[in-house]
Amino acid sequence: MCQVIGYARLMRSPSSSEARGSSLPSEGPPTGPWLEPEQLVAWKRLVAVIELIPGVLDAQLRRDSGLTHFEYFVLAMLSEAPEWTLRMTGLAQQTNASLTRLSHVVRRLEDRGLVTRFPCPEDGRATNARLTDDGHQVLVAAAPGHVSTVREHVIDALTPEQVSELSEIAAALLRRLDPAGRLAVAVE
Amino acid sequence: MCQVIGYARLMRSPSSSEARGSSLPSEGPPTGPWLEPEQLVAWKRLVAVIELIPGVLDAQLRRDSGLTHFEYFVLAMLSEAPEWTLRMTGLAQQTNASLTRLSHVVRRLEDRGLVTRFPCPEDGRATNARLTDDGHQVLVAAAPGHVSTVREHVIDALTPEQVSELSEIAAALLRRLDPAGRLAVAVE
DNA sequence: AGTGATTACTTGATGTGTCAAGTAATCGGT
DNA sequence: ACCGATTACTTGACACATCAAGTAATCACT
Numbered sequence: 001m002c003q004v005i006g007y008a009r010l011m012r013s014p015s016s017s018e019a020r021g022s023s024l025p026s027e028g029p030p031t032g033p034w035l036e037p038e039q040l041v042a043w044k045r046l047v048a049v050i051e052l053i054p055g056v057l058d059a060q061l062r063r064d065s066g067l068t069h070f071e072y073f074v075l076a077m078l079s080e081a082p083e084w085t086l087r088m089t090g091l092a093q094q095t096n097a098s099l100t101r102l103s104h105v106v107r108r109l110e111d112r113g114l115v116t117r118f119p120c121p122e123d124g125r126a127t128n129a130r131l132t133d134d135g136h137q138v139l140v141a142a143a144p145g146h147v148s149t150v151r152e153h154v155i156d157a158l159t160p161e162q163v164s165e166l167s168e169i170a171a172a173l174l175r176r177l178d179p180a181g182r183l184a185v186a187v188e
Numbered sequence: 189m190c191q192v193i194g195y196a197r198l199m200r201s202p203s204s205s206e207a208r209g210s211s212l213p214s215e216g217p218p219t220g221p222w223l224e225p226e227q228l229v230a231w232k233r234l235v236a237v238i239e240l241i242p243g244v245l246d247a248q249l250r251r252d253s254g255l256t257h258f259e260y261f262v263l264a265m266l267s268e269a270p271e272w273t274l275r276m277t278g279l280a281q282q283t284n285a286s287l288t289r290l291s292h293v294v295r296r297l298e299d300r301g302l303v304t305r306f307p308c309p310e311d312g313r314a315t316n317a318r319l320t321d322d323g324h325q326v327l328v329a330a331a332p333g334h335v336s337t338v339r340e341h342v343i344d345a346l347t348p349e350q351v352s353e354l355s356e357i358a359a360a361l362l363r364r365l366d367p368a369g370r371l372a373v374a375v376e
Numbered sequence: 377a378g379t380g381a382t383t384a385c386t387t388g389a390t391g392t393g394t395c396a397a398g399t400a401a402t403c404g405g406t
Numbered sequence: 407a408c409c410g411a412t413t414a415c416t417t418g419a420c421a422c423a424t425c426a427a428g429t430a431a432t433c434a435c436t
């Protein structure tokens with residue numbers, strides 16, 4: 001009933017009664033089933049950041065513009081495309097979303113008149129999504145507040161060196177998380 | 189109808205027709221309503237990472253252990269506490285969650301027999317959550333696979349230097365995102 | 377001891393994401 | 407020209423998160 005196993009211990013317990021992974025001992029960083037204390041701290045902090053950032057972004061955008069961050073991002077990607085138009089599949093890739101999720105979101109945006117959908121002339125299977133003028137206005141109105149939030153909560157919290165370190169770190173993570181490299185944010 | 193304004197342009201447009209924020213020109217990093225190109229790339233990559241990591245974690249844990257990452261984290265925090273017991277409020281702080289969210293999750297975990305709830309003896313308003321033996325077994329069984337996922341998708345994608353840079357960056361972000369410093373991950 | 381404010385939590389309604397399944401058009405052979 | 411496989415997307419059911427509101431105990435005063 002007393003304190004036996006904790007998260008930290010689970011993550012770096014030396015009692016590897018289960019030697020899984022049969023890890024090659026030759027890789028660059030130390031590889032094994034458990035995490036080093038420093039790795040564990042980094043991971044826990046990253047988890048906390050990942051848990052908190054969406055809430056901050058969504059709260060501000062919802063309050064000031066009635067948009068989720070994902071909706072904002074969808075509108076923004078469309079506004080960048082020629083003719084304000086993209087195929088659903090392309091839009092899904094640029095927003096790191098499943099086609100299912102995008103389909104639901106675009107339908108809701110269409111209901112609100114911010115986007116229109118129409119069949120793609122070149123491929124009968126495909127659907128195009130286009131930003132409407134209303135959608136563009138909403139986006140332009142939302143942008144300054146959103147950018148301020150990003151600056152205040154993220155960019156301005158870091159030194160310029162940290163910003164470029166973060167950029168490289170995120171690029172490295174994306175290469176693992178999305179091996180197909182289908183992402184909008186080219187990891188050049 | 190042609191390409192007028194895009195996400196990148198929205199985020200760093202030089203036409204600051206709206207000079208908001210009346211930014212002090214003296215702060216360390218350049219401060220203004222728009223983002224520099226390098227900042228923009230870093231931000232977009234971070235957004236992609238934040239969008240993708242939860243899916244990776246949830247998919248593996250769900251598949252192998254029938255748990256969400258958040259549920260795993262809740263069980264892990266309890267397993268670290270004395271008597272495997274924490275007040276709901278304390279548990280919410282350690283998991284960066286709202287009390288509402290935690291209440292729903294703990295109820296579901298209780299329905300599955302992984303956690304029990306009982307009134308706190310010292311404070312009639314408070315509720316204690318305690319890990320059950322079943323919950324502990326589920327947690328211990330889930331841990332190795334989860335840690336492997338974290339290693340493979342995150343830690344091993346980075347050099348040791350990047351891991352420590354990430355740790356510092358996340359700490360800096362948490363100081364902004366959680367000024368009250370209520371988090372489990374002490375940003376010492 | 378009584379009253380208002382605060383704390384700690386729960387509950388129900390609503391919205392969004394995910395999964396599984398379905399539809400429809402196109403491609404790749406033969 | 408046909409037919410199976412793939413691609414592109416939609417839909418409906420379900421799970422989870424959030425918000426607003428409610429309950430109940432405790433605290434701070436007077």
